[in-house]
Amino acid sequence: xxxxxxxxxxxxxxxxxxxxxxxxxxxxKRQPYEYGPExxxxxxxxxxxxxxxxxxxxxxxxxxxxxxxxQFEFSMIDGDTTIIDYGCGQGLSFLNLxxxxxxxxxxxxxxxxxxxxxxxxxxxxLNRAQAIAQLKFxxxxxxxxxxxxxxxxxxxxxxxxxxxxxxxxSQILDIPLTDNFNxxxxxxxxxxxxxxxxxxxxxxxxxxxNDQQNILKLYKYIVNKHVHVDDPTDEICLVLKTxxxxxxxxxxxxxxxxxxxxxxxxxxxSYTAMFACITTY
Numbered sequence: 001x002x003x004x005x006x007x008x009x010x011x012x013x014x015x016x017x018x019x020x021x022x023x024x025x026x027x028x029k030r031q032p033y034e035y036g037p038e039x040x041x042x043x044x045x046x047x048x049x050x051x052x053x054x055x056x057x058x059x060x061x062x063x064x065x066x067x068x069x070x071q072f073e074f075s076m077i078d079g080d081t082t083i084i085d086y087g088c089g090q091g092l093s094f095l096n097l098x099x100x101x102x103x104x105x106x107x108x109x110x111x112x113x114x115x116x117x118x119x120x121x122x123x124x125x126l127n128r129a130q131a132i133a134q135l136k137f138x139x140x141x142x143x144x145x146x147x148x149x150x151x152x153x154x155x156x157x158x159x160x161x162x163x164x165x166x167x168x169x170s171q172i173l174d175i176p177l178t179d180n181f182n183x184x185x186x187x188x189x190x191x192x193x194x195x196x197x198x199x200x201x202x203x204x205x206x207x208x209x210n211d212q213q214n215i216l217k218l219y220k221y222i223v224n225k226h227v228h229v230d231d232p233t234d235e236i237c238l239v240l241k242t243x244x245x246x247x248x249x250x251x252x253x254x255x256x257x258x259x260x261x262x263x264x265x266x267x268x269x270s271y272t273a274m275f276a277c278i279t280t281y
Contacts, residue, residue, distance in 0.1 A: 003050045003127065003128055004050070005024070005131065006131045009131050009132070009135050014135065016136050019132065019135060019136065020095060021065050021092060021095040024061070024091075024092065025061035028054055029057035030055060030058055031055060031058045032051040032054065040059060046122045047125055048122065048123075063204070064092045064170075067202050068093070068096040080114040081112045081113050081114060081164040081165070082114055082165045082166070083097070083113065083116050083166045084116075084159070085116070085168040086119045087121075087172030088118045088119060089171075090128040092170075093168055093171075094116070095132065095136075097168060109136075113140050114140060115141040115142070115143065115160070116140055116142050118130060118142070118145070119144075119145045119147060119149070126144050149186075152186075157189055159193050161194045162195050164196050164198065165193070165195055165196070165197050165198070166197075167198065169201040169202075171202070173214040173215055174203035174204065174214070174215075183217060187218060187221070187222075192250055194250070196277065197277070197279075197280060198277055199274070199275065199276040199277075199278065200274075200275055201272075201273065201274040202272070202273040218274065219257070219259050222254050222278070226252050226253060250280050251280070254278055255279055256276065258273075258275040259272070259274050260274075
């Protein structure tokens with residue numbers, strides 16, 4: 001089945017100006033399944049057809065948009081900026097970020113954004129997210145990685161040094177990760193390139209699951225390791241591609257930290273959001 005969103009982009013019906021997080025849901029949500037949440041594994045499945053993408057917009061798109069309404073008011077873009085969306089799905093969180101986030105000056109994302117990296121295990125979702133990112137930012141480099149979070153390797157995480165890197169984890173850290181995945185080591189790796197790293201995590205409560213533990217674990221680790229520390233030096237030998245016997249030294253300082261819990265109008269579920277600003281030098 002063809003992707004109606006990609007068709008609309010190719011035909012010019014959807015443009016950079018009229019495509020937002022709201023129009024994506026309102027124009028392309030459908031209910032092809034009688035029991036939508038079950039067909040989507042409660043929103044946590046790896047989708048293999050566009051029916052599931054459109055059903056997700058119908059079943060969870062409003063929730064996905066609402067969870068961005070009560071986020072933190074920090075200005076992030078400045079100079080060369082890269083956005084990395086881990087578990088990007090069809091690009092809904094990416095759209096929420098670039099459509100909602102305020103700026104301190106008259107410039108726009110187009111003035112700052114250098115590249116977008118989209119990471120997603122569903123190829124059909126990744127194709128839509130890529131088309132959306134290319135439409136919104138035709139002058140930026142769009143890179144796609146067709147993998148789960150736990151499958152990423154050093155080459156995947158060898159990000160170019162930028163003045164600003166924004167890391168999005170929307171509805172991804174609440175999914176159970178494999179036992180051999182070390183979230184702390186992963187965080188240290190993705191923030192090891194020189195520059196400013198903004199970590200933005202949001203997740204909703206799932207019944208009968210301790211799904212907030214990864215967010216709380218990461219928050220506590222950053223506070224203990226990178227806030228008001230005497231020696232912020234880390235040895236990084238993964239993404240910098242140095243010989244493990246001669247690791248390069250980098251220093252990290254957490255300059256902003258925030259943890260927030262809130263509820264949306266749609267339901268009575270709790271949401272947890274975390275924001276961190278890490279300066280690596």
